Amino acid sequence: MWLFWFLVSGIFSSDMAVRCMIQMKNYEGEGAYIVTGLVNEDGQYIRTLHVCGDDDEWYYELEAWWKFHGRSKSSVDGITGPTLAGGERTTFQFVIREDELDKGYGIRFESGVENEGHHPEEVVVPLTADLTKSKVSGQGFIRYVRLLME
Amino acid sequence: MNLPSIWFRRLHRSLAATISVGLLLAIVSGVALSWQATSCHVQEWVAQDDGSKLNVAEVMLDLETSFSALDQMEVNTCGQWTVTGRLLNGDYGSWGLRLSSHELSQAPTTANWVKWMTSLHRSLFLGTLGRMLVGLTAVLFLLLLGTGAWLTWKVHGLGGRGTGIWHVDMGLLLLLPCAILAFTGVAMSADRFGFWPKSSPVHMQTDLVGQRPHHASQFEVFENMSLASLQDMKWPFALEEGEWFEVSLKDGTQLVVDALSGEVISNRTPSFSQRALDWLGEVHTGEAHWFWSVLWFLSSAFTLILGWTGFKIWNSRRATQPKHVERQGTSAEVEIVVASQGGSTWATAEHWAKVFEGNGIRVSLSAMESFRPNAECRRVIFMAATYGQGEAPEHLWAWKDLLSTWEFHPEAKGMVVAFGDKKYLRFAQFGHDLADRLERMQGLHTVLHKVNCRSESDLLHGWIGTLKQLMLSDLALTMKVGRQDGRKKFQLVDRIRSGRMVWLRFRPVVPFDENVQSGDLMALCPPGGSYDRMYSLSIFKDQSAGMCVRLKRGGECSTWLDSLHVGHQFEARIQTNPKFHISQSTQGGATTFICNGSGIGPFLGMIESLQDDARATLVWGVKKRDHARFAEGILGQAMKRGVLTRLELITSQEATSNCKHVQDVFCLDKDLALTSLSTTSRVMICGSHAMARDIESTFQKNHNEAFQATRLAGRWQSDCY
Numbered sequence: 001m002w003l004f005w006f007l008v009s010g011i012f013s014s015d016m017a018v019r020c021m022i023q024m025k026n027y028e029g030e031g032a033y034i035v036t037g038l039v040n041e042d043g044q045y046i047r048t049l050h051v052c053g054d055d056d057e058w059y060y061e062l063e064a065w066w067k068f069h070g071r072s073k074s075s076v077d078g079i080t081g082p083t084l085a086g087g088e089r090t091t092f093q094f095v096i097r098e099d100e101l102d103k104g105y106g107i108r109f110e111s112g113v114e115n116e117g118h119h120p121e122e123v124v125v126p127l128t129a130d131l132t133k134s135k136v137s138g139q140g141f142i143r144y145v146r147l148l149m150e
Numbered sequence: 151m152n153l154p155s156i157w158f159r160r161l162h163r164s165l166a167a168t169i170s171v172g173l174l175l176a177i178v179s180g181v182a183l184s185w186q187a188t189s190c191h192v193q194e195w196v197a198q199d200d201g202s203k204l205n206v207a208e209v210m211l212d213l214e215t216s217f218s219a220l221d222q223m224e225v226n227t228c229g230q231w232t233v234t235g236r237l238l239n240g241d242y243g244s245w246g247l248r249l250s251s252h253e254l255s256q257a258p259t260t261a262n263w264v265k266w267m268t269s270l271h272r273s274l275f276l277g278t279l280g281r282m283l284v285g286l287t288a289v290l291f292l293l294l295l296g297t298g299a300w301l302t303w304k305v306h307g308l309g310g311r312g313t314g315i316w317h318v319d320m321g322l323l324l325l326l327p328c329a330i331l332a333f334t335g336v337a338m339s340a341d342r343f344g345f346w347p348k349s350s351p352v353h354m355q356t357d358l359v360g361q362r363p364h365h366a367s368q369f370e371v372f373e374n375m376s377l378a379s380l381q382d383m384k385w386p387f388a389l390e391e392g393e394w395f396e397v398s399l400k401d402g403t404q405l406v407v408d409a410l411s412g413e414v415i416s417n418r419t420p421s422f423s424q425r426a427l428d429w430l431g432e433v434h435t436g437e438a439h440w441f442w443s444v445l446w447f448l449s450s451a452f453t454l455i456l457g458w459t460g461f462k463i464w465n466s467r468r469a470t471q472p473k474h475v476e477r478q479g480t481s482a483e484v485e486i487v488v489a490s491q492g493g494s495t496w497a498t499a500e501h502w503a504k505v506f507e508g509n510g511i512r513v514s515l516s517a518m519e520s521f522r523p524n525a526e527c528r529r530v531i532f533m534a535a536t537y538g539q540g541e542a543p544e545h546l547w548a549w550k551d552l553l554s555t556w557e558f559h560p561e562a563k564g565m566v567v568a569f570g571d572k573k574y575l576r577f578a579q580f581g582h583d584l585a586d587r588l589e590r591m592q593g594l595h596t597v598l599h600k601v602n603c604r605s606e607s608d609l610l611h612g613w614i615g616t617l618k619q620l621m622l623s624d625l626a627l628t629m630k631v632g633r634q635d636g637r638k639k640f641q642l643v644d645r646i647r648s649g650r651m652v653w654l655r656f657r658p659v660v661p662f663d664e665n666v667q668s669g670d671l672m673a674l675c676p677p678g679g680s681y682d683r684m685y686s687l688s689i690f691k692d693q694s695a696g697m698c699v700r701l702k703r704g705g706e707c708s709t710w711l712d713s714l715h716v717g718h719q720f721e722a723r724i725q726t727n728p729k730f731h732i733s734q735s736t737q738g739g740a741t742t743f744i745c746n747g748s749g750i751g752p753f754l755g756m757i758e759s760l761q762d763d764a765r766a767t768l769v770w771g772v773k774k775r776d777h778a779r780f781a782e783g784i785l786g787q788a789m790k791r792g793v794l795t796r797l798e799l800i801t802s803q804e805a806t807s808n809c810k811h812v813q814d815v816f817c818l819d820k821d822l823a824l825t826s827l828s829t830t831s832r833v834m835i836c837g838s839h840a841m842a843r844d845i846e847s848t849f850q851k852n853h854n855e856a857f858q859a860t861r862l863a864g865r866w867q868s869d870c871y
Contacts, residue, residue, distance in 0.1 A: 021387040055265065057275065078243070089396065092221065092234075114277055146387050146388075148387070150219075150236075
């Protein structure tokens with residue numbers, strides 16, 4: 001029965017597009033690797049939403065995400081873009097399911113720059129139905145992020 | 151400042167060795183990346199459409215017919231446009247855009263191998279450390295090019311002619327492109343590590359006058375901006391207050407355009423240093439123009455060959471490093487001093503030394519840097535190679551200081567044999583300078599003889615001049631002289647092979663001159679050979695001649711002689727060798743013949759020519775008893791006639807007693823040694839230098855007085871090789 005309801009809820013839950021913008025601080029150094037991921041209420045990664053940085057040899061430096069991604073070996077093809085240098089911004093879009101809203105989940109931004117440091121929870125935005133499009137400041141290389149549910 | 155070239159050569163070599171691995175990886179990846187850049191230019195040329203004539207506003211308007219939301223639009227180095235946004239059907243992603251047809255296609259991507267090569271080229275997959283190594287390699291590569299150019303100028307001058315040395319000629323051709331390539335690479339590394347001079351961009355900010363909302367495609371700034379000048383454009387996150395378009399132009403200018411009003415709120419023009427850096431980066435990557443990418447492809451490919459030729463030069467020099475053995479002795483009658491760059495002068499010096507020693511003249515052989523004149527020696531020969539355009543060999547850059555420490559015997563005479571090449575203006579200049587300085591500063595009466603390109607005839611003249619200057623008797627120089635006239639035909643009448651020796655007996659088609667005697671030399675040149683080889687002859691009473699040939703592995707002449715059959719005719723020249731004739735006055739006296747191996751050659755004829763009561767002794771060293779079989783007949787007859795009263799056949803490989811070498815006979819039998827050195831006796835030695843030296847040492851050690859007396863009286867005759 002549980003399985004039935006699980007499947008039914010999966011079939012009837014619809015996908016929702018979320019536009020996301022990351023604005024970097026003006027720092028010196030290499031481009032930042034930034035992973036955007038869906039995390040559960042415990043902060044554990046559930047799914048990778050986007051990766052800034054397409055050279056997978058450096059992925060291991062995003063330690064928290066690498067524990068999830070390296071183990072699951074899930075593909076990030078199609079959801080990767082270039083690294084972001086100081087002062088740059090990027091806009092991208094990812095998809096979440098409606099049933100993932102208001103369940104305590106969050107959208108987590110984890111960043112790292114070669115020789116400059118690593119911020120495992122640079123920004124965490126609660127995933128709620130009234131996802132605000134206001135700026136959410138970062139703690140490391142990110143000045144702010146903006147999310148907009150389409 | 152005239153710095154010695156050896157410093158630069160060593161630096162050049164050390165640099166090449168130090169950066170070889172890093173440079174190899176950088177160049178191999180560089181070849182691949184320049185190929186990619188070139189193919190990009192080709193793609194750009196093939197895909198050239200009219201889109202570049204459009205302005206940005208027109209393109210934005212056009213894109214809005216396909217996209218509901220736009221995020222970014224950029225062009226890559228191949229001139230391919232990528233647009234990122236959400237299509238009207240809701241699909242989000244990146245698409246390629248062909249401007250002339252407004253068609254969307256799959257977004258252009260960078261091939262994995264290009265990413266891999268880029269990472270290798272940039273950082274050797276070692277991150278910051280790798281980038282530092284690559285940067286350092288580029289700096290050292292510049293230095294390598296500099297030292298190479300300096301060496302070329304120093305050694306070969308600036309004549310503009312080819313030197314015939316691949317490494318040098320190719321290096322000169324590649325010097326400029328490689329220098330640009332290395333410099334641009336260094337500039338990029340310098341920027342990466344903050345060494346590139348930074349200056350602030352020109353930044354103009356404008357306050358917004360008012361909000362006059364327009365559609366983006368109507369913004370004046372986009373209407374006046376040609377697509378050809380655009381590098382990258384990012385749309386605002388939302389069309390609202392406080393949001394903006396980010397525009398990067400190909401000239402490095404960055405504009406921030408208000409999302410609602412279209413006013414330029416920030417204009418950052420890169421500083422001169424930034425523009426210079428950007429241009430250098432584009433040149434380095436070949437993005438600036440196809441010319442650069444093609445140039446880098448060719449230069450990198452040929453630089454690999456350059457590295458290989460450099461390695462070959464180093465390796466061949468290492469392999470042909472002279473394995474000379476200096477022979478120094480206080481009792482030397484002739485001192486040979488060698489100033490050699492590559493080792494070939496040593497070969498000539500050793501050859502001359504052997505000829506002197508073969509004639510019983512004691513020789514010391516020294517490298518110039520380790521030479522200290524023997525105060526007693528009155529004959530000094532300098533063999534001086536010229537390096538570059540007239541310099542001393544590299545390691546002798548301080549030769550003038552060296553000379554100032556020398557003191558010669560007041561009556562000493564010097565001969566400078568200067569090697570050089572007439573195509574250089576300062577032909578054999580070092581030898582010239584050396585002779586001049588020896589004469590003026592050291593008071594050594596010196597004669598100079600120049601040898602062009604080590605020609606045999608020049609060398610022979612040098613030899614004759616040397617004998618004259620040093621007041622030495624006429625000695626035959628068994629050297630690689632060119633074929634001379636006076637050849638006669640001979641027919642082989644008998645051949646016996648014994649181990650690694652072959653005994654050949656032949657007759658002249660025209661009878662020998664009366665003067666020809668055993669001990670004279672036969673000059674032979676094998677078919678296709680370029681110079682004569684000398685063999686000691688036996689001349690027999692029946693007008694036949696014989697010679698014993700030692701078969702050398704790979705020996706051109708000995709192999710040919712071994713292949714001759716009875717009846718075969720060949721041409722040869724007879725060269726008299728009076729210093730090794732058995733004199734008439736000695737005939738009848740006790741002669742001790744000492745030889746090893748094929749050194750028996752002239753002795754068989756000499757023994758046959760002796761009278762019945764000659765009471766001679768023959769000490770002959772061979773490897774095995776069998777090897778002496780060819781001489782059984784002649785020696786048996788001599789024993790019967792009483793010409794030979796004692797025959798000692800020493801077999802080194804079948805020795806059953808302590809007698810293994812010919813000198814052992816004289817150690818064990820002191821009476822024989824003393825008889826050989828008695829005032830009426832004569833010693834004749836023929837064979838290897840090593841054997842001759844051992845015999846001399848033995849006599850010096852045990853019977854020095856008698857030995858020296860024999861030598862001084864000219865009763866010690868030696869003809870060794």
